[in-house]
Amino acid sequence: MVWTEGLDEPVMSGPVTSIEHVWDADNGGAGTVTFSGVSDEQILFGRTTYPIPGESIYNQTIDAAVGRGPVGKVITDLVNLNAGPGARGNRRVPGLVVEPSTLGQTVSWYSRLDNLGYKIKDLALANGVGWQVRQTTAGEIEFSVYTPRDFSASVLFSKEAGNLGGFSYKLTAPTATRFIAAAQGEGKWRYMRAYRDDGNGPELDPNEESGVYTVPESEWFTYWPELLIDRRDIPIAYNDLRHPVNPETGSETGDFEPLDDAVAEDALEAAPIAALSLTPFDLPTLKFGKHYRLGDTVSAVVNGAMITDVLREVRLSDGEEGARVTPLVGSSYASETPSIYREIKRVWNSLRKLEARR
Incomplete structure (x- = not known):
């Protein structure tokens, strides 16, 4: 646990992961002992999100966990059900407690065997919240979301x-300012959407169909560096005309929000x-x-x-x-x-x- 003067709580905490003892001409006396470690956030980067967190890996009968809600609740639910008190007994992290949260805007989310730490990091960065893990003086490891x-x-x-x-x-x-998002499908039937980011977040490329060239407002490039975003885990239904449809009604209105959110997450890394x-x-x-x-x-x-x-x-x-x-x-x-x-x-x-x- 690392403390700073005048504070009642540690600024960070975590396990020691290596110990090195060196004794030689440059390290006299008893020698030099070096302790190294990681912060307690590492706990979450050592967990995978199950489609059905309450079931064994042998009983994962759906493709992915999906939902919609305040980003704070989405993040805390993912942590609670995959590592916290709400997880299956064999996957619980001893001492980990999760503070409930309803902070942030409402988001659609989708998770299939993702690394838990990276998943909640992407959700937080894309939606203006943060999260932290701290050991308390009571010996618990507390996870919380904040704005x-x-x-x-x-x-x-x-x-x-x-x-x-x-x-x-x-x-x-930026490493990319234009994004081709590829959803579920095979070959020519794979559904794709083109986005571009002029500095204010990704939006549908208005010139994808017309082919008209527009000079980017970016101060970096006079062209649009492209990045393919492979999201074959996101299903989008469509008809013989390749128009997105509602799978229940057949009407030509599809749900693009999961794909839009996925592009927003990847665009942050490329920004x-x-x-x-x-x-x-x-x-x-x-x-x-x-x-x-x-x-x-x-x-x-x-x-x-x-x-x-x-x-x-x-x-x-x-x-x-x-x-x-x-x-x-x-x-x-x-x-x-x-x-x-x-x-x-x-x-x-x-x-x-x-x-x-x-």
Whole structure:
């Protein structure tokens, strides 16, 4: 459990996963012991979503779990039924408690053998909520959903305010701005829809049928980089004219919401990334954990411009110069992780999704 001075709760917690003891000329005395571990969020990345969570894997008689509701309830239900007290006995995580939630907008959801952690991460990012896992002083592991607190007026980092020692920022171009979403089907009968994102989220490409070219408003490209989104797990019924239909009535009105939501999730990963790393001075009136925390909206003055965004990442260190906090704010996938690792992670996520849909 990792604590910061003046807080009654730990800022993070999790299991130790490796211990290394080195004794040599550079590590005298008793040597150097290094403990490494992961945060308790890792629990959820070690679980798979069952189509019927209450049944054995041998009795999964439906293709997928589907539903509609507030995103907070969707996330907490997925966690509760696949890892929490509501899960089958052999899949429960000891000590895990799930706080009920009805936060956020109403969403349609679809899950088949997904990685639980990635599934709820995508749902949260696409719908403006966050989630966290913390050990409590009572020894429980508590899962909760929250909406970002807006501290943009009170938590302000700037050289003029005397609480900012430095900054660095990085902008990265999108990997795709046009998306071809392929739903269930085979060959020429596979149903597909084209979307494009001009910076305000994906929408149906208005020029797909006409073929008219429109210059993107994006500052990055003068063309539309494309990405195929394989969602063969989402069924869309259609007639001989290839028009979507309601499978119950036969009328030419189909339900595209699950496909729209899937595109919105993948478009977040492909979106441009803005990451601002701050080196603040920890003042009595502005301390991490006490006055602001992960998931809050904060502000900073950079090159004379006011930047307001969500605090996505915090690096904590403690050495000879004392404790140090390095916050990172920016767009949904903002991170200081090197680009090569982010690209490998993207490929891995795509493969993982494909495995779950077979």
